[in-house]
Amino acid sequence: MHTNEPTNRLHGVMAEFDSGQALVDAARQTMAQGFTKVEAYSPVPIEELNDVIHQTRTILPKLVLGGGLAGMATGFGLQYWASVIEFPMNIGGRPQASWPTFIIPSYELTILFAALTAAIGMIVLSGLPQPYHPVFNVARFAMASSDKFFLVVESHDPKFDPHATSEFLKTTGAKGVYEVEE
Numbered sequence: 001m002h003t004n005e006p007t008n009r010l011h012g013v014m015a016e017f018d019s020g021q022a023l024v025d026a027a028r029q030t031m032a033q034g035f036t037k038v039e040a041y042s043p044v045p046i047e048e049l050n051d052v053i054h055q056t057r058t059i060l061p062k063l064v065l066g067g068g069l070a071g072m073a074t075g076f077g078l079q080y081w082a083s084v085i086e087f088p089m090n091i092g093g094r095p096q097a098s099w100p101t102f103i104i105p106s107y108e109l110t111i112l113f114a115a116l117t118a119a120i121g122m123i124v125l126s127g128l129p130q131p132y133h134p135v136f137n138v139a140r141f142a143m144a145s146s147d148k149f150f151l152v153v154e155s156h157d158p159k160f161d162p163h164a165t166s167e168f169l170k171t172t173g174a175k176g177v178y179e180v181e182e
Contacts, residue, residue, distance in 0.1 A: 009182040011134035012037075012154040013165045014141070015174035020046045023149035026172035027052045030153060033168060037157035041135065041150040063121045064114050071113025075106035138178045152180060 017023045023040060030038055031052060040049050076099075083089070084096040123129075135141050135152060144150055151174075153165050162179065169177045 010155045010162060011137075011180040011182050012152045012157075012160070013162060013169060014135065014138055014178045014180050015151045015169040015172065016140055016143075016176040016178070017149040017151070017173070018147075018175055020044065020049075020149055022173055023151055024048050024052060026151050026169070026174065029172050030151065030169075031055075034159050035153050035157050035165075037154040037160070039152045039154065041141070041144045041152070043145055043147060043149075058125065060118065060121050060125060064118045067117025067121075068110045068114035071109040071111070072106050074113070075109030076102050079105060134180050134182050137181055140176060140178065 015026060017026060020042060023042060024046060027038065027040055027049060038053050040046075040053055042049065079102045080097060083098075088096050090096070135144075135150070140148065141150060151169070151172075153160060153169070155162075166177050166179070
């Protein structure tokens with residue numbers, strides 16, 4: 001739980017830029033320096049920025065595939081259990097486990113489980129809900145939703161040194177460099 005008392009812990013160092021291209025160039029320089037825990041904030045989506053900063057793959061597609069397979073197994077298993085084990089009825093001489101009739105409900109549960117896994121996985125992997133974030137402690141960050149662009153190097157980056165990182169960000173053409181306290 002967040003309190004208003006200062007903790008003097010550093011979340012990272014933030015650099016402010018006037019344009020999206022300056023932010024992308026700075027992010028490229030920052031990643032080239034070996035920083036890995038970098039986040040960017042922009043008032044408009046910048047496709048190129050995502051390719052520069054977030055180069056690691058997410059586990060979400062694998063989770064969605066697993067959810068879909070679990071849904072298919074659940075749908076098929078439920079129908080098999082109901083029509084073969086618990087309530088066997090011989091209708092028209094067909095076999096009890098008539099798998100072609102199981103396809104549509106299994107398909108529907110595959111889609112349902114995959115969609116729910118995608119929605120829940122996206123929320124959990126994004127760390128939502130997050131009612132407090134340290135970047136809001138910097139007064140200039142209020143401009144992030146209008147016309148300013150920000151790059152943050154987080155303190156848990158293995159290469160992070162507060163003074164050296166601040167000096168490096170100043171060389172990227174930043175209009176301002178600020179410490180972000182927790």
